[in-house]
Amino acid sequence: MADLRSEFVGIKSPNPFWLASAPPTDKEYNVRRAYEAGWGGVVWKTLGEEGPPVVNVNGPRYGAIFGADRRLLGLNNIELITDRPLQQNLREIKAVKRDYPDRALVVSLMVPCEEEAWKAILPVVEETGADGIELNFGCPHGMAERGMGSAVGQVPEYIEMVTRWCKQNTRMPVIVKLTPNITDVRYPAQAAKRGGADAVSLINTINSITSVNLDSFAPEPTIDGKGSHGGYCGPAVKPIAMNMVAEIARSPETAGLPMSGIGGITTWRDAAEFMSLGCGNVQVCTAAMTYGFKVVQEMISGLGQWMDEKGHSSIDDFVGRAVPNVRDWQHLNLNHVTKARISQDDCIKCGRCYAACEDTSHQAISMSADRVFEVMDDECVACNLCVNVCPVEGCITMETLEPGMVDERTGQVVSGEHGDWTTHPNNPSVVAAE
Amino acid sequence: MGNSPHTDGIVAGRISADAVADNFSDLHPPLDDHEALVAADRCYFCYDAPCQTACPTSIDIPLFIRQIATGTAESAAETIFEQNILGGMCARVCPTETLCEEVCVREVAEGKPVLIGQLQRYATDKVMAQGKHPFTRAAPTGKSVAVVGAGPAGLSAAHRLAMLGHDVVMFDARPKGGGLNEYGIAAYKSVEGFAQAEVDWLLQIGGIEIRYEQKLGESITLETLQGQYDAVFLGVGLGGVNALRAEGEDKEGVRDAVDFIAELRQADDLTKLPVGRRVVVIGGGMTAIDAAVQSKLLGAQDVTVAYRRDKSAMGASEFEQVLATSHGVRIEFNAQPVRVLGNGKVRGVEFARTTSAGGELTPTGETFEIPADQVFKAIGQTLTTDAGLTVERGKIAVSETGRTSVTGVWAGGDCASGGDDLTVTAVAEGRDAAMDIHATLMGKGA
Numbered sequence: 001m002a003d004l005r006s007e008f009v010g011i012k013s014p015n016p017f018w019l020a021s022a023p024p025t026d027k028e029y030n031v032r033r034a035y036e037a038g039w040g041g042v043v044w045k046t047l048g049e050e051g052p053p054v055v056n057v058n059g060p061r062y063g064a065i066f067g068a069d070r071r072l073l074g075l076n077n078i079e080l081i082t083d084r085p086l087q088q089n090l091r092e093i094k095a096v097k098r099d100y101p102d103r104a105l106v107v108s109l110m111v112p113c114e115e116e117a118w119k120a121i122l123p124v125v126e127e128t129g130a131d132g133i134e135l136n137f138g139c140p141h142g143m144a145e146r147g148m149g150s151a152v153g154q155v156p157e158y159i160e161m162v163t164r165w166c167k168q169n170t171r172m173p174v175i176v177k178l179t180p181n182i183t184d185v186r187y188p189a190q191a192a193k194r195g196g197a198d199a200v201s202l203i204n205t206i207n208s209i210t211s212v213n214l215d216s217f218a219p220e221p222t223i224d225g226k227g228s229h230g231g232y233c234g235p236a237v238k239p240i241a242m243n244m245v246a247e248i249a250r251s252p253e254t255a256g257l258p259m260s261g262i263g264g265i266t267t268w269r270d271a272a273e274f275m276s277l278g279c280g281n282v283q284v285c286t287a288a289m290t291y292g293f294k295v296v297q298e299m300i301s302g303l304g305q306w307m308d309e310k311g312h313s314s315i316d317d318f319v320g321r322a323v324p325n326v327r328d329w330q331h332l333n334l335n336h337v338t339k340a341r342i343s344q345d346d347c348i349k350c351g352r353c354y355a356a357c358e359d360t361s362h363q364a365i366s367m368s369a370d371r372v373f374e375v376m377d378d379e380c381v382a383c384n385l386c387v388n389v390c391p392v393e394g395c396i397t398m399e400t401l402e403p404g405m406v407d408e409r410t411g412q413v414v415s416g417e418h419g420d421w422t423t424h425p426n427n428p429s430v431v432a433a434e
Numbered sequence: 435m436g437n438s439p440h441t442d443g444i445v446a447g448r449i450s451a452d453a454v455a456d457n458f459s460d461l462h463p464p465l466d467d468h469e470a471l472v473a474a475d476r477c478y479f480c481y482d483a484p485c486q487t488a489c490p491t492s493i494d495i496p497l498f499i500r501q502i503a504t505g506t507a508e509s510a511a512e513t514i515f516e517q518n519i520l521g522g523m524c525a526r527v528c529p530t531e532t533l534c535e536e537v538c539v540r541e542v543a544e545g546k547p548v549l550i551g552q553l554q555r556y557a558t559d560k561v562m563a564q565g566k567h568p569f570t571r572a573a574p575t576g577k578s579v580a581v582v583g584a585g586p587a588g589l590s591a592a593h594r595l596a597m598l599g600h601d602v603v604m605f606d607a608r609p610k611g612g613g614l615n616e617y618g619i620a621a622y623k624s625v626e627g628f629a630q631a632e633v634d635w636l637l638q639i640g641g642i643e644i645r646y647e648q649k650l651g652e653s654i655t656l657e658t659l660q661g662q663y664d665a666v667f668l669g670v671g672l673g674g675v676n677a678l679r680a681e682g683e684d685k686e687g688v689r690d691a692v693d694f695i696a697e698l699r700q701a702d703d704l705t706k707l708p709v710g711r712r713v714v715v716i717g718g719g720m721t722a723i724d725a726a727v728q729s730k731l732l733g734a735q736d737v738t739v740a741y742r743r744d745k746s747a748m749g750a751s752e753f754e755q756v757l758a759t760s761h762g763v764r765i766e767f768n769a770q771p772v773r774v775l776g777n778g779k780v781r782g783v784e785f786a787r788t789t790s791a792g793g794e795l796t797p798t799g800e801t802f803e804i805p806a807d808q809v810f811k812a813i814g815q816t817l818t819t820d821a822g823l824t825v826e827r828g829k830i831a832v833s834e835t836g837r838t839s840v841t842g843v844w845a846g847g848d849c850a851s852g853g854d855d856l857t858v859t860a861v862a863e864g865r866d867a868a869m870d871i872h873a874t875l876m877g878k879g880a
């Protein structure tokens with residue numbers, strides 16, 4: 001059986017599945033139950049500075065979008081940081097860490113952008129025995145209006161400054177949680193690194209309005225007829241998060257910076273994908289909020305089974321393995337030619353490939369009177385849309401033309417050589433071969 | 435009363451009122467909102483969808499299902515009603531397993547079709563429950579059309595004609611409209627007076643007058659109608675019943691299945707409707723199945739459907755056969771009635787065993803008896819009057835658009851040649867004839 005043990009910036013956990021800082025990790029009761037269910041670690045819901053805690057709305061905090069059979073695909077929330085007193089949280093953190101020494105316990109923090117505020121909170125957190133801190137520079141709603149959360153995360157200089165304050169004032173590892181509500185995630189990541197961050201975690205939630213009530217014309221969740229943008233999370237955000245992770249992983253300035261992957265991780269497979277893009281571990285929230293803490297058991301068994309099947313004995317065997325394969329478009333091999341192939345045995349004759357290709361793509365699929373659908377190689381540009389719209393998995397595949405074969409669309413013989421845009425004759429800035 | 439399934443003879447009250455009510459409840463309870471969304475989501479929105487091609491009324495099924503999936507069941511209903519104004523009844527009685535659902539790509543691929551019939555019911559019920567009628571009449575044309583027969587074909591034709599601005603007068607031999615929807619199909623397919631509610635809803639279009647208890651060839655004649663109206667549509671159905679042509683079919687306890695079903699459909703209290711202890715239904719179509727299953731549901735002890743050919747030739751669909759057998763009805767194939775036994779009252783039927791391989795019916799020489807105190811004949815219906823029109827294979831000969839041999843007279847539904855004897859086919863034929871009548875009256879006809 002594969003070894004799922006994880007060591008992330010020196011923090012050990014029995015598996016790489018942590019609960020993200022969020023409503024599920026707001027108190028001792030939940031966190032104990034999460035550990036009992038099998039979670040390897042927990043990032044405690046964000047603590048604010050000493051004093052009267054923040055208050056939350058008293059109407060709905062969440063909005064959602066759904067797929068078939070009301071499967072929750074995206075969740076949006078307007079909940080703020082913990083609304084419980086700092087001292088109570090600290091007491092509970094200490095008690096939990098004492099009882100679960102083998103589990104990771106990281107504390108998320110968000111205090112005003114003043115050094116004194118950080119200097120004040122760091123020692124009291126350190127005193128709990130927590131394994132590390134995560135700087136919440138990501139929350140896009142509510143707290144950002146007060147100059148915290150994503151308001152900090154959107155200014156690389158602030159990220160660097162606050163990270164440096166923390167590194168100077170605590171022995172605990174510092175993880176900087178990044179907001180996706182920026183144009184290029186590499187800059188905040190670089191800033192965190194300059195500030196001395198041990199790792200970054202990403203992504204926090206995305207600014208979003210999940211729906212508009214068409215009777216009241218108010219965004220949902222609606223509080224007394226009004227709504228505010230919330231933070232979007234859940235399966236829908238995974239592709240966005242993975243791209244951001246990959247950008248940091250392959251950027252020379254940040255390559256090698258430890259990352260904790262967050263964003264719609266729902267199954268072991270999602271976790272493995274994030275980790276293959278360079279994340280040392282993953283954090284989960286929406287899946288737990290949707291299905292309960294027990295989902296981690298599938299993640300553990302699934303990742304273990306996959307690792308066994310692939311011969312990965314530890315998670316280090318596959319972390320980052322996909323990073324070298326994430327490339328700029330200009331380096332993709334233009335001499336790689338594929339054609340769609342429809343398996344007539346698997347085809348159920350729905351005609352979706354035909355409609356998609358005929359109406360919206362390259363008119364490369366023929367339809368006979370008895371509903372036989374076939375690809376016309378002289379028209380097929382291998383766009384893959386037919387594969388994507390086909391309801392039968394594996395029915396339509398892309399076949400690679402071997403070197404020496406003729407691409408009927410272009411009449412060109414397929415070359416075995418790599419040839420990309422940088423050397424293509426149509427490129428005005430082509431670099432002449434030496 | 436003390437009667438039970440084991441009481442000899444033809445008696446009422448074999449089972450309790452509660453049991454009867456339960457037995458005759460909705461065969462397919464309606465989908466709730468969430469069930470409908472889940473069912474709708476299974477539709478692949480096929481290109482040039484096979485289900486639509488298979489539907490005799492060519493309802494745009496992928497479109498109406500997508501309209502349900504996006505929360506606009508009212509629009510879905512309109513999509514249905516545009517093609518099939520009796521979409522509500524068809525959703526209940528269509529043999530979808532041999533039409534749309536049979537060719538659903540998910541039936542072909544997985545053996546589990548999209549629940550097209552139930553989704554159609556979901557949409558149409560929603561609109562009908564609101565009492566909304568989605569269509570309005572065009573400006574009056576000044577033309578009038580007589581429609582004879584207020585069954586599915588006649589109602590469909592009348593609605594389309596009224597919508598196009600013509601004035602329609604309908605004539606029906608019975609005291610109520612609906613035709614076989616009201617008098618023919620099994621009660622558990624049309625519960626809570628749906629057939630009448632549908633007629634009332636359909637008439638909201640306006641411009642349609644119905645005159646009941648007017649029978650063609652008796653109180654009205656084709657000639658008079660032709661003189662009084664600009665066009666005539668006949669949707670009179672098949673009012674006659676084929677004879678058994680077996681000795682003793684006049685014995686007490688032998689009756690036409692259609693009469694039994696009509697009596698059952700019109701009964702106020704099914705516990706007062708008599709049924710035999712041992713019932714034999716002779717025939718192989720939907721009527722035979724409907725009579726047999728309902729006999730069983732009334733509390734008959736043994737019910738047998740005897741069909742002279744083999745299973746593959748049976749008119750009743752596989753679904754209907756399974757429905758029957760799952761209710762405890764026995765289906766005896768290759769059994770041809772020879773004589774009805776009994777001294778005055780029926781006590782059984784003697785059958786000759788047949789082979790029907792290759793389509794040819796041949797007695798094997800073996801005979802056997804099935805005991806019965808009630809026998810239902812369900813071996814097909816016949817035209818009661820041809821009204822002087824050309825008839826082919828027992829039905830009024832019509833063109834693709836329902837034109838009969840006489841100019842100005844159209845026909846559709848079971849009484850006319852072409853198409854299966856199904857509600858949905860009758861609706862299509864009525865609609866298409868109406869379009870042709872309209873084109874003809876407005877001077878655009880061929």
